[in-house]
Amino acid sequence: MATITRARPSPPPATTDRRPRITARPAAWVVWGVVIFFFLNLLGVVASVLVSSFGQRWFDTWLPDGYTTSWYGRAWDEFALLQVIVVTLEVSVLVVGVSLLIGVPAAYVLARRSFPGKRLIFLVFLLPILMPPITYGIPLATVLYKFGLAGNMSGVVLANLVPSVPFVILTMTPFIEQIDPRIESAARMCGAGLRTVFLRVLTPLLVPGILASAILVLVRTVGMFELTFLTAGPDSQTLVVALYYSMSASGIRAQQSVDAMAVIYTSMMLVLLVVALRYVNPTQLVAQVKEDPEH
Amino acid sequence: MSGSGPGRPLAHWQHRLAERGIDRQLWLLVPALVFVIALFLYPFFYGLTLSFQPTDGGPLSDYARFFSDSYERGTIWITLRIALPAALLNVLAAVPIAYRMRGRFRGKRLVTTLLVVPITLGTVLTAQGLLNFLGPTGWFNRILLAGNLVDEPVRLTHNYWGVFFSLVITGFPFAFLLVLSYLSGIDPTLERAAATLGADWRRRFTMITLPLLMPGLATTFCLTFVLAFSVFPSAVLVGNPAGETRVISLAAYQAAYEQYDYPYASAIAMIMGFVELVIIALVLAARSRFYTGSTGGKG
Numbered sequence: 178m179a180t181i182t183r184a185r186p187s188p189p190p191a192t193t194d195r196r197p198r199i200t201a202r203p204a205a206w207v208v209w210g211v212v213i214f215f216f217l218n219l220l221g222v223v224a225s226v227l228v229s230s231f232g233q234r235w236f237d238t239w240l241p242d243g244y245t246t247s248w249y250g251r252a253w254d255e256f257a258l259l260q261v262i263v264v265t266l267e268v269s270v271l272v273v274g275v276s277l278l279i280g281v282p283a284a285y286v287l288a289r290r291s292f293p294g295k296r297l298i299f300l301v302f303l304l305p306i307l308m309p310p311i312t313y314g315i316p317l318a319t320v321l322y323k324f325g326l327a328g329n330m331s332g333v334v335l336a337n338l339v340p341s342v343p344f345v346i347l348t349m350t351p352f353i354e355q356i357d358p359r360i361e362s363a364a365r366m367c368g369a370g371l372r373t374v375f376l377r378v379l380t381p382l383l384v385p386g387i388l389a390s391a392i393l394v395l396v397r398t399v400g401m402f403e404l405t406f407l408t409a410g411p412d413s414q415t416l417v418v419a420l421y422y423s424m425s426a427s428g429i430r431a432q433q434s435v436d437a438m439a440v441i442y443t444s445m446m447l448v449l450l451v452v453a454l455r456y457v458n459p460t461q462l463v464a465q466v467k468e469d470p471e472h
Numbered sequence: 473m474s475g476s477g478p479g480r481p482l483a484h485w486q487h488r489l490a491e492r493g494i495d496r497q498l499w500l501l502v503p504a505l506v507f508v509i510a511l512f513l514y515p516f517f518y519g520l521t522l523s524f525q526p527t528d529g530g531p532l533s534d535y536a537r538f539f540s541d542s543y544e545r546g547t548i549w550i551t552l553r554i555a556l557p558a559a560l561l562n563v564l565a566a567v568p569i570a571y572r573m574r575g576r577f578r579g580k581r582l583v584t585t586l587l588v589v590p591i592t593l594g595t596v597l598t599a600q601g602l603l604n605f606l607g608p609t610g611w612f613n614r615i616l617l618a619g620n621l622v623d624e625p626v627r628l629t630h631n632y633w634g635v636f637f638s639l640v641i642t643g644f645p646f647a648f649l650l651v652l653s654y655l656s657g658i659d660p661t662l663e664r665a666a667a668t669l670g671a672d673w674r675r676r677f678t679m680i681t682l683p684l685l686m687p688g689l690a691t692t693f694c695l696t697f698v699l700a701f702s703v704f705p706s707a708v709l710v711g712n713p714a715g716e717t718r719v720i721s722l723a724a725y726q727a728a729y730e731q732y733d734y735p736y737a738s739a740i741a742m743i744m745g746f747v748e749l750v751i752i753a754l755v756l757a758a759r760s761r762f763y764t765g766s767t768g769g770k771g
Contacts, residue, residue, distance in 0.1 A: 205572060208568055221610075223601055225601055225611060226601045239611070279503045279504050283500060286498060286500045293492060298501065298505070307749065313745070317511065319522070371496075403702065424599070424709055435600065439601075450588060450589070
């Protein structure tokens with residue numbers, strides 16, 4: 178036991194194979210066991226929806242009686258999914274773009290500067306994340322309806338921006354804090370203005386952070402139920418909201434057609450995810466990772 | 473952006489303000505501030521004033537109505553009873569797993585990628601999956617029955633546990649990834665230095681990693697708790713929305729969109745926000761006692 182403990186974290190010699198092995202102590206087995214159990218259940222949750230969406234009839238058996246793809250066509254027509262998906266994408270792209278434009282400069286100021294009232298401002302930015310969406314969603318929807326902004330796309334976008342902008346600020350601040358301020362000082366001493374520092378020095382260094390927070394915001398917006406639910410009109414529903422409505426009215430429609438819609442939603446999310454993961458390492462959501470400076 | 477061509481007296485006060493930390497760079501904050509005020513603070517205070525203008529009765533009668541009705545009052549306790557254990561479990565389970573996975577090993581990217589999947593599923597799909605998977609004729613119960621572990625199907629949906637599992641499935645990966653990135657942000661050379669000085673892994677963890685990780689853990693707990701506290705779709709879909717899992721957000725929603733009593737809905741929303749902020753404030757107060765500077769993640 179002691180030898181293994183000592184062997185693991187010691188600074189690896191400069192050889193090619195420096196990866197610590199997975200098998201080590203009993204504690205490791207417990208940890209991996211929990212992870213595997215979690216994944217098995219997760220797999221069950223996802224697979225049962227997937228299987229059900231292809232099944233003809235599925236009652237008290239391990240697997241459905243027969244298989245069909247007709248539920249997809251039915252769900253596509255019944256729920257007007259093309260329009261729903263277009264709306265979802267439009268909303269998400271708008272939310273991501275606007276929240277980055279607003280959030281990144283603010284995150285920079287909050288990470289770098291100290292000024293009177295900074296703590297108060299930071300708290301104000303934190304509040305929308307720390308409050309449950311329903312809490313501010315209901316007053317927000319009331320206000321948006323008052324100004325005629327809810328019940329359509331603009332309402333959905335505005336409502337979804339409320340948690341997204343602070344989320345960008347919150348995820349970007351540690352990224353910016355970890356960039357050595359001397360780099361900026363050097364750039365400024367060489368005569369770069371604020372704009373040049375931002376565009377030529379900070380942005381390239383921040384690309385991983387910006388991508389990470391963009392992806393997080395995108396995923397959150399596509400998956401955001403409450404705010405969209407409260408502000409969407411009939412033709413500005415996103416996929417989750419449409420899915421919720423179809424589920425809560427599931428007595429009317431076949432279970433499998435709801436499952437098919439859920440699968441469409443998941444595959445859309447997975448496509449987003451695969452695209453996203455080409456650009457960002459999931460572990461770099463909050464901080465830059467210092468692993469081995471080899472590549 | 474502004475303040476072009478500063479005259480002499482102007483330069484003077486600008487200089488004095490700059491000494492206190494106020495200069496043109498702060499303009500970068502303005503868009504975000506305007507946004508937060510217009511879309512968050514204004515609606516919030518609008519709701520707050522609305523909650524003191526009930527359709528009938530004095531200014532506080534909607535609050536009195538909520539607290540005098542045990543069915544309504546109980547929603548606070550119901551919500552906390554679901555959200556606190558779920559958030560705590562998510563964060564506490566994430567720490568050892570993230571600690572083990574912070575190094576490099578084969579398949580790390582696969583594991584972290586797989587863990588992102590549940591975040592993308594969202595509560596609604598998770599609810600649908602849980603209904604299928606954990607339901608009385610679902611695979612989970614079938615396996616238990618086939619293995620003779622139980623005599624009759626365990627009821628795991630349409631009650632407390634359904635909602636709890638849905639919160640774990642969506643919340644745990646989120647907590648895990650946050651903890652993992654906070655952990656990876658801690659310079660590994662710190663721990664190596666401790667190892668050189670003869671500290672075993674237990675001491676390295678408790679004396680170096682954990683203190684540096686605590687602020688991150690507090691933030692993670694807050695974020696997962698918020699996710700859990702505002703549980704709404706899963707409480708309706710996999711829970712028992714009339715009884716055991718009638719969470720406070722459901723009460724607020726019903727007041728607003730089923731009874732169209734916006735003042736009462738606002739009052740419930742305010743109570744909900746207040747309860748949650750009390751807990752968050754406690755956690756953040758504890759967080760401020762820890763070191764929150766650079767952890768040397770980027771060399």
